[in-house]
Amino acid sequence: MRCLVISNLQSNDEIISPALGVFGWARWIWRQLTSMRTALILLLMLAVAAVPGSIFPQRSADPNGVTQYFDANPTLAPILDSVQLFDVYSSSWFSAIYILLFISLIGCVLPRTAVHFDALRSAPPAAPRIFSRMPAHIEVASKRGKLVERATALLKKQGYRVVVDGDAVSAERGYLRETGNLVFHFSLIGVLLAVGIGGGMSYSGQRVLVEGETFVNNLAAYDSFAPGTFFKEAELVPFSMTLQKFKAEFDIRPTSKGMPLDFRAQVTTKLGVDGKEKSTVIRVNEPLEMPNAKVYLTGNGYAPVMTIRDADGNIVYSGATAFLPQSSTYTSLGVIKVPDTARQFGIIAFFYPTVDELTTGALTSLFPAPIDPMLTMNVYAGDLGLDGGVPRNVYALDTSNMTQVAGGKSGVKGLRLKLGESAELPNGLGTVSFDGLKRFASLDVDYNPGALWVLVFALLSLAGLTTSLLVPRRRVWVRKTETGFEVAALARGDDPILEKVVNEVATALTQKDKK
Amino acid sequence: MTPVALNDSLSQISLLFIYGAMLVYTVSFLSFSWQLTRLSSDKKKIRAGASQLERVGITLLIMADVLHGVGVILRGIAASRVPWANMYEFSITGSFIVVTIFLIALKIRDIRLIAAFVSGFNLLILGVATTVFYVRVAPLPPALQSYWLVIHVLVAVLATAFFNIAAALSIAYIFKTAKWVENSKLKLVGAMRRILGLFPNEEKLERLAYRFNIIGFILWTFTLIAGAIWAERAWHRYWGWDTKEVWTFIIWTIYAGYLHANATRGWTGKRSAWLAVVGFVAILFNFTVVNLFFKGLHVYSGLK
Numbered sequence: 025m026r027c028l029v030i031s032n033l034q035s036n037d038e039i040i041s042p043a044l045g046v047f048g049w050a051r052w053i054w055r056q057l058t059s060m061r062t063a064l065i066l067l068l069m070l071a072v073a074a075v076p077g078s079i080f081p082q083r084s085a086d087p088n089g090v091t092q093y094f095d096a097n098p099t100l101a102p103i104l105d106s107v108q109l110f111d112v113y114s115s116s117w118f119s120a121i122y123i124l125l126f127i128s129l130i131g132c133v134l135p136r137t138a139v140h141f142d143a144l145r146s147a148p149p150a151a152p153r154i155f156s157r158m159p160a161h162i163e164v165a166s167k168r169g170k171l172v173e174r175a176t177a178l179l180k181k182q183g184y185r186v187v188v189d190g191d192a193v194s195a196e197r198g199y200l201r202e203t204g205n206l207v208f209h210f211s212l213i214g215v216l217l218a219v220g221i222g223g224g225m226s227y228s229g230q231r232v233l234v235e236g237e238t239f240v241n242n243l244a245a246y247d248s249f250a251p252g253t254f255f256k257e258a259e260l261v262p263f264s265m266t267l268q269k270f271k272a273e274f275d276i277r278p279t280s281k282g283m284p285l286d287f288r289a290q291v292t293t294k295l296g297v298d299g300k301e302k303s304t305v306i307r308v309n310e311p312l313e314m315p316n317a318k319v320y321l322t323g324n325g326y327a328p329v330m331t332i333r334d335a336d337g338n339i340v341y342s343g344a345t346a347f348l349p350q351s352s353t354y355t356s357l358g359v360i361k362v363p364d365t366a367r368q369f370g371i372i373a374f375f376y377p378t379v380d381e382l383t384t385g386a387l388t389s390l391f392p393a394p395i396d397p398m399l400t401m402n403v404y405a406g407d408l409g410l411d412g413g414v415p416r417n418v419y420a421l422d423t424s425n426m427t428q429v430a431g432g433k434s435g436v437k438g439l440r441l442k443l444g445e446s447a448e449l450p451n452g453l454g455t456v457s458f459d460g461l462k463r464f465a466s467l468d469v470d471y472n473p474g475a476l477w478v479l480v481f482a483l484l485s486l487a488g489l490t491t492s493l494l495v496p497r498r499r500v501w502v503r504k505t506e507t508g509f510e511v512a513a514l515a516r517g518d519d520p521i522l523e524k525v526v527n528e529v530a531t532a533l534t535q536k537d538k539k
Numbered sequence: 540m541t542p543v544a545l546n547d548s549l550s551q552i553s554l555l556f557i558y559g560a561m562l563v564y565t566v567s568f569l570s571f572s573w574q575l576t577r578l579s580s581d582k583k584k585i586r587a588g589a590s591q592l593e594r595v596g597i598t599l600l601i602m603a604d605v606l607h608g609v610g611v612i613l614r615g616i617a618a619s620r621v622p623w624a625n626m627y628e629f630s631i632t633g634s635f636i637v638v639t640i641f642l643i644a645l646k647i648r649d650i651r652l653i654a655a656f657v658s659g660f661n662l663l664i665l666g667v668a669t670t671v672f673y674v675r676v677a678p679l680p681p682a683l684q685s686y687w688l689v690i691h692v693l694v695a696v697l698a699t700a701f702f703n704i705a706a707a708l709s710i711a712y713i714f715k716t717a718k719w720v721e722n723s724k725l726k727l728v729g730a731m732r733r734i735l736g737l738f739p740n741e742e743k744l745e746r747l748a749y750r751f752n753i754i755g756f757i758l759w760t761f762t763l764i765a766g767a768i769w770a771e772r773a774w775h776r777y778w779g780w781d782t783k784e785v786w787t788f789i790i791w792t793i794y795a796g797y798l799h800a801n802a803t804r805g806w807t808g809k810r811s812a813w814l815a816v817v818g819f820v821a822i823l824f825n826f827t828v829v830n831l832f833f834k835g836l837h838v839y840s841g842l843k
């Protein structure tokens with residue numbers, strides 16, 4: 025069935041055998057592609073094709089998951105990767121399905137639009153010869169006169185388009201149904217375009233900001249940055265943002281102890297170099313809106329403030345270091361690299377906001393807030409590997425060229441520091457002190473100019489869909505007979521009240537005019 | 540934000556109401572089943588007593604629904620928020636809405652014979668909810684502190700309820716039109732045939748299912764859009780092919796296929812009925828397997 029045919033009653037299944045010649049074949053292929061059946065099958069294929077993306081980790085949503093998958097399945101993973109199962113939604117086969125679907129859709133709605141324009145301007149079709157063949161029909165005995173005039177007035181008042189043809193009245197209503205359907209399908213094309221174009225111009229950057237630090241919006245300030253295909257650096261509007269304070273609140277009630285209640289990043293922002301300073305709060309569901317950017321709060325944690333001195337008492341490291349939370353009670357892991365000394369060394373440190381010792385001797389954190397904070401350190405001496413020019417992950421320490429000098433199996437106990445304490449580092453490396461505690465916020469800076477358009481088209485499509493599914497389109501005919509009159513109606517599409525309509529029209533036409 | 544008042548003892552009372560509702564649902568389900576067995580009898584006298592059982596079943600269903608509703612509302616009061624922030628709450632609220640819609644629809648539509656399905660399925664959902672999904676009242680994590688929780692989830696619950704009733708009608712349609720049901724000489728199937736004979740005719744079943752499905756589809760489209768708007772605030776992008784988003788999309792596409800099938804020659808009737816059932820199975824899958832076993836951002840079951 026061709027998509028042009030909207031009502032089942034109208035589909036005289038003319039099976040056209042493929043015409044001859046190249047042109048004929050092209051026409052035939054086009055007809056196949058734009059047929060409802062093809063659209064239906066492509067829709068179902070799209071549904072099936074989307075499934076593997078929820079089974080295998082996807083690079084776009086879960087890059088770590090992909091890495092882990094490769095580690096766990098070293099032989100299978102490359103095979104899956106070769107058929108793009110880790111990039112399902114940008115894969116060639118997934119794209120092929122939806123592109124075909126949209127070509128089919130365009131090929132379908134364009135001619136439908138033309139037909140609908142014609143229908144909007146033409147009169148309702150003439151009354152059928154035999155009313156009883158219609159799905160709803162009634163014959164009424166009545167002696168009242170002026171039937172045609174009264175029927176015309178009645179149906180017009182009910183929003184029908186009416187024409188009179190001798191003794192018969194033809195009426196049609198519900199053109200909005202088809203209009204809604206076309207709006208719906210065109211809006212889907214709008215959604216697709218807005219997603220594609222907007223995605224191309226978008227960017228997404230991440231930055232960890234410790235209390236007191238300032239972020240200035242330029243490429244160099246991001247910890248990681250993912251631009252869309254058409255991104256230009258000029259899209260980054262210069263603004264600065266300082267994290268004044270980060271507040272976290274956790275539940276203390278026994279049944280929900282330690283559950284997060286609220287996170288607030290209190291920031292001050294400034295547009296350009298000499299803009300006015302403004303204070304605001306960023307919360308999880310309340311991003312900060314800046315020009316060409318929205319700033320989201322995506323994570324948080326502790327940043328212990330430490331000072332490290334060499335054996336001569338010179339400061340070789342000082343400041344707050346962001347530790348990544350490893351558990352819901354914020355046991356956190358941090359790495360400190362001290363390159364500028366006679367002998368390079370690094371520290372792998374754990375932070376426990378509310379420390380407790382398990383029976384095994386291992387430490388743990390009981391509660392996410394810093395009630396009894398403790399810092400423990402394992403120290404590694406040797407080459408930090410920073411001179412190779414390869415950028416290093418600041419949250420990881422490559423210990424392959426290092427020897428452990430404190431903690432673990434080194435024979436020297438790991439260091440344990442409470443807030444305000446200091447300790448001697450092993451092997452005469454100097455001293456370390458735990459001077460203070462700050463918090464950090466992980467911020468995401470995102471920009472997607474297409475999002476608003478996606479929303480506009482999505483809402484339009486919802487409106488079109490609702491109209492096309494709920495507005496009944498029907499034709500009603502009234503004709504004088506020898507004993508009275510008859511009424512018939514035909515629905516185009518689903519119409520739950522067709523019979524009721526016929527009865528109501530008949531009743532209205534038999535009742536005396538209320539004067 | 541000051542910590543909200545959580546009332547653990549009130550949530551215990553809520554649970555008691557849910558248990559009470561389950562008990563009454565059980566009796567209601569039994570009377571509907573008994574009604575169906577009587578209807579399937581080949582003796583006229585036995586069949587005649589069935590309508591009384593139906594009345595009893597419906598009265599019980601209303602009572603159970605009231606108890607169920609009180610349980611849902613108390614749960615909301617106990618948690619000081621809408622009662623649909625985790626799987627347990629979603630299940631009890633969703634099943635309450637299914638029964639309520641069904642009871643309202645009873646007045647306008649002749650769909651009484653699926654009552655056994657509705658009450659039985661509901662009992663199953665509540666059973667799983669109270670045993671597998673149950674969690675104590677807990678404060679909302681920051682990601683859920685948004686008015687979108689009210690909108691997005693409520694509409695999803697409603698959509699699910701409409702799809703649920705439509706699926707029941709489609710299943711009845713599939714049995715009614717099945718060749719093996721028609722031709723089988725088995726006694727049991729013969730009994731089933733007699734029950735199916737009492738259902739509205741095929742065309743009516745198909746149209747009823749269609750009407751519930753289109754409402755469900757409109758609501759589902761809204762759910763998807765509302766989810767995207769919320770994701771833009773909570774997860775900093777409106778769409779990211781998270782597992783939950785993927786399945787919402789899959790379900791949407793299946794039902795879009797269903798709507799097209801209804802206008803495609805050769806696909807109306809049985810095939811579209813199957814699509815509606817597949818769509819509903821995908822919804823159940825999305826709610827259970829995807830929530831519990833798939834990795835993603837949308838993990839608010841509250842289960843550890």
Ligand code: HEM
Binds near residue numbers: 060067127212492
């Ligand atoms: C992205 C792909 C598509 C989606 C998501 C989609 C979705 C929908 C939905 C939800 C409806 C319901 C409205 C209704 O039944 O009136 C619908 C109707 C319709 N669609 Fe599509 N559609 C798509 C592609 C197509 C294509 C490619 C065609 C033509 C080849 C098409 C032709 C139609 C027609 C003719 C109707 C009206 C059916 C009726 O009157 O019941 N659609 N579509």
